[in-house]
Amino acid sequence: MxxxxxxxxxxxxxxxxxxxxxxxxxxxxxxxxxxxxxxxxxxxxxxxxxxxxxxxxxxxxxxxxxxxxxxxxxxxxxxxxxxxxxxxxxxxxxxxxxxxxxxxTVMIGEASLLAVVDVPLEPTAEGPVVVRRIVGGDAAADDLSRMLAAQESVFGGGRGPSLASALAELESGASEFWIAEVGDRVVCGGRLTPVEGTDFAGIWGGSTLPEFRGRGIYRALVAARARSAMQRGVRFIHSDCTDMSRPILERSGLRRVTTTTPYVWTR
Known part of the structure; x- marks a missing residue:
């Protein structure tokens, strides 16, 4: 297309x-x-x-x-x-x-373009990188808290989802939450949100701690979410990209379709 x-x-x-x-x-x-x-x-x-x-x-x-x-x-x-x-x-x-x-930048493309079977990740000096989906249960709140804290340290602004909201989305199945860990430290995280009644799922919150960038971790997290999206029958992935993530998605075949600028009013 x-x-x-x-x-x-x-x-x-x-x-x-x-x-x-x-x-x-x-x-x-x-x-x-x-x-x-x-x-x-x-x-x-x-x-x-x-x-x-x-x-x-x-x-x-x-x-x-x-x-x-x-x-x-x-x-x-x-x-x-x-x-x-x-x-x-x-x-x-x-x-x-x-x-x-x-x-x-708003990027869109076929989920199949992102769903690389395996993205090799070299071990870091602190240990191997493990990519996994957060599942419900006793550990979910801790996993999500660590993921949200890592994202806030990258993006700031305080306008991301709350822990309660993230837990509700996880428990309802509205979103999947994925993290990459080194030991007990979340170094990258993001979510996959299928949009009911459409051909789309969004990938949001993708953020890698500065000292772990350039290792393919973000790419591995994107691929894991894209594979999961395809299993759900999703055709298109869309994402609002910063200049850091846009080149990675472009190399995977996603296309720039427009830009988005948030205008924010504050009391």
């Missing part, structure tokens, strides 16, 4: 109610979906339906007032994409007090 065809599938299948499946609350306002998750508010849409100028300013203002006055979230994210119209959307969001976070 061409990048344009992949982007159309992304817009049609993911920028819908499917993106809000795990929200505690969803309100539809014109073309927008306003959602509240345990980690904060979230705004998305298939497209803005031609809204621009003063009408767009009014829509943004209603959005800010909704989260400020009708919810108790500390912040919300307006998830824009690079092909969204109008072109001055970002400027208008910033004029209403939202702050742009770093741009990420």
């Amino acid at each position: 061409t990048p344009d065809e992949l982007r159309a599938a992304y817009d049609d299948q993911l920028r819908t109610d499917a993106e809000m499946a795990r929200a505690a609350e969803v309100v539809r306002e014109g073309p927008l979906l306003w959602a509240v998750f345990d980690h904060g508010g979230f705004v998305s849409y298939r497209d803005l339906g031609g809204i621009e100028g003063d009408a767009l300013d009014e829509l943004i203002d209603r959005t800010v007032r909704h989260f400020r006055d009708e919810t108790d979230v500390e912040s919300f994210e307006w998830k824009s994409r690079g092909h969204d119209l109008p072109a001055d959307l970002g400027e208008r969001l910033e004029a209403h007090g939202l702050v742009a976070e770093p741009v990420e």
Whole structure:
């Protein structure tokens, strides 16, 4: 499939109610979906339906007032994409007090391109690297706590999932959580989230501690999740990539289809 065809599938299948499946609350306002998750508010849409100028300013203002006055979230994210119209959307969001976070690249491709049978990993000075899926049970909370702490040390921001949310996703089967360990230290972690009713699964939170980069650990974790996705019948993998992970996924055959810029409002 061409990048344009992949982007159309992304817009049609993911920028819908499917993106809000795990929200505690969803309100539809014109073309927008306003959602509240345990980690904060979230705004998305298939497209803005031609809204621009003063009408767009009014829509943004209603959005800010909704989260400020009708919810108790500390912040919300307006998830824009690079092909969204109008072109001055970002400027208008910033004029209403939202702050742009770093741009990420939306990558999509066939899961089979990522599902390498084996990614060899050389032992580190601290011991061998073990890639495994976190399973339910007594050790799950400790495994997830260590994974989330490692991710927070890489990404910061404090807007990742809470331990309670991660445990709920694990126990319900909504997401799979995978880690790479050296001894009892989580050096890389990420999750796989199939999107019900679509051909897609997302790979999220992929983060490797700086001193363990360049060893193929992230690639091994991606391959393990892709193999699991295929077993679930998933066709496409999508991911919002930083400049660190994008080249790895590109070498595996995923295609750049657009960019995404989160604009964040904070009380």
